[in-house]
Amino acid sequence: MPTVTMNVNGRQRSADIDPRTLLVQFLRENLRLTGTHVGCDTSQCGACVVHIDGEAVKACTTLALSCEGSNVLTIEGLANGNELHPMQEAFREHHGLQCGFCTPGMIMTAVDLVRRKGNNLDEKTIREELEGNLCRCTGYHNIVKAIAAGARNMSSMPQSKAAE
């Protein structure tokens, strides 16, 4: 079996894997990082969104072997020790979740959105940008509020941390 090596949440990780292994399987099954979820497994729902080299992608539609040498950030790597990332804190504060299944993908998408579109996001932009993330509890109202607040709070983060 081929070997893949990538940096996940700041740690070099390496494993021998079946070429069919998807990035989300590698994260969940090899590394036991089960914060990244599999919802639809057809790249529609966004529960599996992680960052590869700083950009949001769907980990169910990416081969682990394609990530050779990449930097991967998952929901587990977002907080600074016991201190939640501002986007995580905003989801808690604004109750941006109900069952919580879509939340890791929502938060990873939201952090990527701030990187691309800045800290002042209007509702229309947030809703448009969330088209690849589904919440089956239909809790979008609070998710949108949480993302707007989290984006504002990210402006006070050090630049390097905010970009991660």
Added chain:
Amino acid sequence: MYAFTHHLASSVDDAVKTLGANGDAKFLAGGQTLLPTMKQRLAAPPHLIDLGKVKELRGIEVQGDKLVIKAMTRHYDVATSDAVKSFQPGLAELAGLIGDPAVRHRGTIGGSIANNDPAADYPAACLALGATIVTNKRRLEAEKFFTGLFSTALEDNEIVTSVEFPKADKFKYMKFRNPASRYAMVGVAVAKKGGEVRVAVTGAGSDGVFRWTAAEEKLTQNFDKRALEGLSIDPGTLNGDIHGSREYRAHLIGVMAKRAVAAA
């Protein structure tokens, strides 16, 4: 997914050489179509040649009067490129309408046109703008490249390396998206260059992307949406499915074409 051997290509030469040694191999570009297709076991290539690390296949450049987009350039890069926005803003808009933000971070122009999905967006732009598809072997006009549903003129041992777009005075793409898949139910691209107008339709043709020549003739005489009043397209040549009947798609083509002309 059925088992396959994964090859990480280091260059175009390396990719072509690996393909030569494994005739039944497939190239993996962004994987946003191929991987879901393999998961459903609708495709089962025994070898995948991963182009993700081939740096020479990435980049956007304006060369005189043409825009060159290399094959592994992602939709996100095209949508946000200042070079594309100033050369042909409608093309950047089109790239920004593909899939969703995470899909656009992986999907590529080369993958899109080589797959030639009948509901893909780029083929319509290539036809309307009269793009040239450049491969490792030759240069092909878009019209000769797209040969039917999921099929192209690509031969064995051939790989798309870039797409060249000539400049048009006006270009607009209007897409009616399927609300779930975000693929085009109907997408119409309209380009005007000097006195020549081209109209290309995706998402609707039973044989893939096509030019709507009757609309082109009307718009060449008068580039105004009113020129398309009363013009209809034969539903018999269109694709009907659970998302929409042929007649519905025929109607949408007229509506999207008028909107494209009005906004061009």
